[in-house]
Amino acid sequence: MFGLSPMEASALTLSLNASALAVLWSLPLAVGLGWLLGSRRFPGHALLNAVVHLPLVLPPVVLGYLLLVVFGRRGPVGSALEAWFGIRIAFSGAAVVIACAVVGFPLMVRAIRQSAEAIDPRYARAARSLGASELRIFLTVTLPLMSPGILTGITLAFARAVGEFGATITLAGNIPGRTQTLPLALFTVTQSPGGDAEAMRLCLLSLALAGAALLASEAISRRVQPGRALA
């Protein structure tokens, strides 16, 4: 694929797939939490906000270790999943997705929350006075007005997930063809003698992916003002 070696192609495909799945699975919860944190005030608001943003400031290896404690074979969730469904999370493809989702989640929530904060509350009041239910207001007014933040959040979380290293290697390991993502493959070839050319190729690939994601995010935020829906 594009002159890439099988290892490089496999790492690229895994990175893209895991990042896309991570964003897809965490999106509904991120939209809900972003909206809640951006438009409502309630007891425990600050605490919830801090918990959601914790992965942003924690060292990724710490995050990976905590995930391993939870999803490992002896962890509360990992052991239950294995006992009930025979599913092993740690050191599997699913572990890569979980690690990517956890590190990208705060960026997604943050962008959506900022978008929700920018929405003039009078839009909802106007909709209520027109007889709309709260669900209809959310679906037809709030959600479209949050769309720039949602798209920015998706892009940033995806970019962060593609570059994820510490949490992934701790929770999923570095198994070629199974859990070896682009940064892990890059790490591996830098440890091998004579792997400079391959390392540079992977490095450029990572740069291109991250750059494209950031450019997309910038284009979205320039196209739309906060609190205004995508035209």
Next chain:
Amino acid sequence: MIEIHLRHRQGGFALDIDLALRAQGIIGLIGRSGSGKSTLFSCLAGHARPTEGCISLYGRPLYDSTRNLNVPPAQRGIGVVFQEGVLFPHMTVRRNLAYGARNTGTAFWHEVITALDIGALLGARPGRLSGGERQRVAIARALMAEPDLLLLDEPVSALDPGLKARTLDLIAKVQERTRVPMIFISHAPEEVRRLCGQVVTLQAGRVHSVTENGHPAPPYTYLPGPEARRCAR
């Protein structure tokens, strides 16, 4: 009748209103900044919960503190128009109008569009409209829901004098055609004089005076009856 008998405390501000108004034509609600116009607007629309009292529209209670009754804004049958229109920016004018409309394309639909002269704007997005056009569309959108009462909160105060006069004339025209009673809130006496028969003046959170076609109305004509007074001390 619109019967209002309420007390509301908000920070250091106190609203203390006793009013019974004939719900017909355009009623003016006038007062300086801080007189309580916006708070009364919020209490009527259901955006704020009064400390105590009751509000009823045509005998239908909307709020009654003694019965812990507070009808949600969506079920009050009260339309609202804000100072800047607040049209949904991601929808065309047509979709804005249809949002709360019981039916589109009816005689009422066409009547409102014609009276407010917005037929040419139906395909446009709110971002492309002038301030006057936005206000006319906002009034039309609120009317399409066929409300029992329409609250207009300083709808022309942000417009320049020429647009203001035209918009006021169109408001009068659409009220005459649709017969939806309106409360027109303003701090400008000339706007209210131009539009309204009944005019309520608020001062420091209380009713200062009520006039009928420019003449002071005797208090017995606008004070609420015993049923309304029952619900507040």
